[in-house]
Amino acid sequence: MKSQHDNEKSWFYRLFLNNRATVILFNIFLLFLIIFVFTKIQSVFNPLWGILNIILPPVLLALVLYYLINPLINVLERKFNINRVISISFVFVIIAILLVWGVMSLIPFLQNQIDSLIKNWPQYWTSVNNSLDKLLDDPKLGYFKKNFEGSDGSISAHLQDALKKMAPSAFNNIGSAVGIVTNIVVILLTAPFILFFMLKDDKKFKQSILKYVPTKLKKSTGETLSEISQSLSSYITGQLTVAFWVAVMFFVGYLIIGQKYALVLGIIAGILNLIPYVGSTLALIPSLVIAAFVAPSMILKVLIVFVVEQTIETRVVSPIIVGNKMQMHPVTTILVLLVSAGMYGLVGMIAGIPIFAILKILFVRVFEWVKKNNDWYDEPEVIIEETEDTKK
Numbered sequence: 123m124k125s126q127h128d129n130e131k132s133w134f135y136r137l138f139l140n141n142r143a144t145v146i147l148f149n150i151f152l153l154f155l156i157i158f159v160f161t162k163i164q165s166v167f168n169p170l171w172g173i174l175n176i177i178l179p180p181v182l183l184a185l186v187l188y189y190l191i192n193p194l195i196n197v198l199e200r201k202f203n204i205n206r207v208i209s210i211s212f213v214f215v216i217i218a219i220l221l222v223w224g225v226m227s228l229i230p231f232l233q234n235q236i237d238s239l240i241k242n243w244p245q246y247w248t249s250v251n252n253s254l255d256k257l258l259d260d261p262k263l264g265y266f267k268k269n270f271e272g273s274d275g276s277i278s279a280h281l282q283d284a285l286k287k288m289a290p291s292a293f294n295n296i297g298s299a300v301g302i303v304t305n306i307v308v309i310l311l312t313a314p315f316i317l318f319f320m321l322k323d324d325k326k327f328k329q330s331i332l333k334y335v336p337t338k339l340k341k342s343t344g345e346t347l348s349e350i351s352q353s354l355s356s357y358i359t360g361q362l363t364v365a366f367w368v369a370v371m372f373f374v375g376y377l378i379i380g381q382k383y384a385l386v387l388g389i390i391a392g393i394l395n396l397i398p399y400v401g402s403t404l405a406l407i408p409s410l411v412i413a414a415f416v417a418p419s420m421i422l423k424v425l426i427v428f429v430v431e432q433t434i435e436t437r438v439v440s441p442i443i444v445g446n447k448m449q450m451h452p453v454t455t456i457l458v459l460l461v462s463a464g465m466y467g468l469v470g471m472i473a474g475i476p477i478f479a480i481l482k483i484l485f486v487r488v489f490e491w492v493k494k495n496n497d498w499y500d501e502p503e504v505i506i507e508e509t510e511d512t513k514k
Contacts, residue, residue, distance in 0.1 A: 180309045184316035189358045195321055210321045214314070228385075235383045346487050353479050361396055363443050368395040368402065368435060372409075375427035381420065382412060397471045398455055402432060450479070 160167075191213055198209040320327075328347055335343045369392025376384035391405035406428050413420035450458075455475065462474025 179305075180312040180316055183309060183313040184320055186358055186362075187313070187317050188320045189355045190362065191317070192321060192324060192355075193359075195324075207322060210318060214318070232385060232389075235386050238383070342487065342491070346483065349483050350480050353483060354476055357476050357479065360443050364435065364439055365392040365395045367439050368392050368431065371431045371434060372405070372427065375431060376409070376424075379420070379423040379427060381409065381424060381427075382416060387412070397468075398459065398475060399452075400459070402428070402435070450475070
């Protein structure tokens, strides 16, 4: 016969220590308690955030370039038996030559187009006003004409006020602008060194991480790291390759229809295309504005170029280069873009998808481990009653 002490112990064990719901709630409570404690002592980590703000930009730039260049280095090493350091040095020299050529030939052309756009902007604005005045001369649009004339004056006044306010602030922000330029120069000078050692020690990174992982978790951790690396590689190389061809298609299309500033608009389209789904549409806006300044018929031509580009991109370029390697539903992608853009702006829209993909991989791995080590997801045994037919 059990004593009262044994009964009390078994009651506590049954309701608290051996109760899954209680254990889960307790773990959740501990998680929120840890988060609360970190929010109270976050000032202790301010030096760490400062260090990360300095280190992360060149590391991230080197990481992007690593995923672009590493496949070429692997091909040179495996198929042509070229030493890895020699291969990296050779690729670096080729990239340096291309950069010098681009700066010597492309930058002056871009500068001429930008200067021309700034110089001709008042003329475009006057042309649009004249076109609108002719349109509003219709007696049926007299009411809209009065409103437009009033709003036109108010817009000009607001622009003048904004310019007056911007003039002194521009001088005040010269120091910050110099600081930004200095940071960019430091990043551009530091990233190649980080990239060189990332390419050189490509196979050592994974092993250096796994040596700190417990033996039982080495295999699963290694598989997780490989999956994350493969996912990032597919996304970065795919998106940048598609962005390049989008810029080329817009540039060629604008040249064919005679759109001004074709190179600038093509580059803008390629950069904005890094934002999934909405990037090309955003790139269409400046082109339509410039087309409206030139001639109404140019708007239709720009729209035709956009439709042709979107058809080629969605039917040919993206399926071949990217496919569905991220394995994300379009609705999920749109929601991730909305959240990341609302929290971190343009940077969030570009980085939101790969970060979500990494978190998804980690969640799936943890969930698979929970399923493997817990009987909650075990399939119930199906008991088949023996009948006369089964006996036969």
